[in-house]
Amino acid sequence: MTAVRVSVGQGYEVVIGTGVLGELPGLLGEGVRTVAVVHAEGLPEIARPVCRVLEQAGLIVHALPVPDGEAAKEVGVLAGLWSRFAQLGMTRSDAVVGVGGGATTDLAGFAAASWLRGVRVVLVPTTLLGMVDAAVGGKTGINIPEGKNLVGAFHPPAGVLCDLATLMTVPRQDYVSGLAEVIKAGFIADPAILDLVEDDPEGAASPDGPHTRELVERSVRVKAAVVSADLKESGLREILNYGHTLGHAIEKVEEYRFRHGHAVAIGMVYAAELARLAGRLPADLVARHRSLLASVGLPTAYRGDAWPRLRAAMSIDKKARGATLRFVVLDGLAEPGRLEGPDEDLLAAAYHEVSR
Numbered sequence: 001m002t003a004v005r006v007s008v009g010q011g012y013e014v015v016i017g018t019g020v021l022g023e024l025p026g027l028l029g030e031g032v033r034t035v036a037v038v039h040a041e042g043l044p045e046i047a048r049p050v051c052r053v054l055e056q057a058g059l060i061v062h063a064l065p066v067p068d069g070e071a072a073k074e075v076g077v078l079a080g081l082w083s084r085f086a087q088l089g090m091t092r093s094d095a096v097v098g099v100g101g102g103a104t105t106d107l108a109g110f111a112a113a114s115w116l117r118g119v120r121v122v123l124v125p126t127t128l129l130g131m132v133d134a135a136v137g138g139k140t141g142i143n144i145p146e147g148k149n150l151v152g153a154f155h156p157p158a159g160v161l162c163d164l165a166t167l168m169t170v171p172r173q174d175y176v177s178g179l180a181e182v183i184k185a186g187f188i189a190d191p192a193i194l195d196l197v198e199d200d201p202e203g204a205a206s207p208d209g210p211h212t213r214e215l216v217e218r219s220v221r222v223k224a225a226v227v228s229a230d231l232k233e234s235g236l237r238e239i240l241n242y243g244h245t246l247g248h249a250i251e252k253v254e255e256y257r258f259r260h261g262h263a264v265a266i267g268m269v270y271a272a273e274l275a276r277l278a279g280r281l282p283a284d285l286v287a288r289h290r291s292l293l294a295s296v297g298l299p300t301a302y303r304g305d306a307w308p309r310l311r312a313a314m315s316i317d318k319k320a321r322g323a324t325l326r327f328v329v330l331d332g333l334a335e336p337g338r339l340e341g342p343d344e345d346l347l348a349a350a351y352h353e354v355s356r
């Protein structure tokens, strides 16, 4: 089957297909001599063919393994990459290729953004979440103990290569985590996604499912359209943060050992409850959040005793302005809006609805 190419406004393409690794040198563009392939250390079977295809194109390739998953998004790991780039003599005409899940591509993207104040990066996401969200749009960064993604940069890639074949080995819980961002794209912009998941939740939860390619493509198109219009999140892009205010707080409270998509799933139910209690969203749409997320195995509730710590963690959300919290909420299906400065009773009442 031929690859689908989605154009992003900042001048690059997201290539989606099966067995498309051969497109990688083309995405890097002209003039590159040395390539640092930053990859999750648990993925040698994917990193090896990536390196091979680059070497066959005449490039000097260095594989730089980093810890798997969220452990990669740490300042020590980033500093290690800077040292390796220096040792390799990487100049502004050289490039980084990031291979792995969203955590790896966030790190690789930020390493590229910060090295010599910005070198070229091509991302090869290998999880569902990486393909539909993390690798597209140029948000890069790392975590610090004080909060999620608090240090980073906007640095659009030169290209994104989504080889659907790589999804076959993603552990089920990590695959399901990616579905939270797929469902997010459905609620904020493309309800056809929700219909596809409801039509076959078990199929949606597997890379072998009948709609995998369409779910990836639709979600990428939602993300591409939004970031094309608003790269630096001056307004519209905030809608991609639906469910993330509480979601990131859960990740922080769990010291980043809770899957991102699982946290965002709970965060979306929370945002839906906020909107319902504020009189903006009908109860049936809140129920649809719960039923869709639960149908693919995502959580919709969290520990009740964690509220004080979650509330404190939410204060450092990037959408906040001063002491005023701002939430992305829905006023209907695919009708995202903002809830500014909700009072504390409303915040707590909505949490009561998602606590167990």
Ligand SMILES: NC(=O)c1ccc[n+]([C@@H]2O[C@H](COP(=O)([O-])OP(=O)(O)OC[C@H]3O[C@@H](n4cnc5c(N)ncnc54)[C@H](O)[C@@H]3O)[C@@H](O)[C@H]2O)c1
Pocket (backbone or CB within 6 Å): 040, 042, 043, 046, 068, 069, 070, 073, 100, 101, 102, 103, 104, 106, 126, 127, 128, 129, 130, 133, 134, 135, 136, 137, 138, 139, 140, 149, 166, 167, 168, 169, 170, 171, 174, 177, 178, 181, 260, 261
């Ligand atoms: N930059 C953005 O716009 C953006 C958007 C959404 C999420 N994110 C970030 O993405 C991260 C989550 O990404 P994720 O869900 O991909 O998790 P992840 O990167 O932590 O990967 C999950 C696990 O799957 C493994 N893995 C990856 N690909 C595999 C494959 N093909 N086969 C077998 N195992 C594989 C990884 O090594 C890891 O152990 C979070 O840090 C989140 O903040 C960023």
Ligand SMILES: O=C(O)C(=O)C[C@@H](O)[C@H](O)[C@H](O)COP(=O)(O)O
Pocket (backbone or CB within 6 Å): 133, 137, 139, 148, 149, 181, 233, 237, 238, 240, 241, 244, 318
């Ligand atoms: O691309 C965006 O913009 C998003 O908000 C997408 C989110 O799914 C993603 O988790 C992002 O990394 C969150 O960004 P942050 O600015 O809240 O850290």
Ligand SMILES: [Zn+2]
Pocket (backbone or CB within 6 Å): 133, 181, 244, 260, 264
């Ligand atoms: Zn996210």
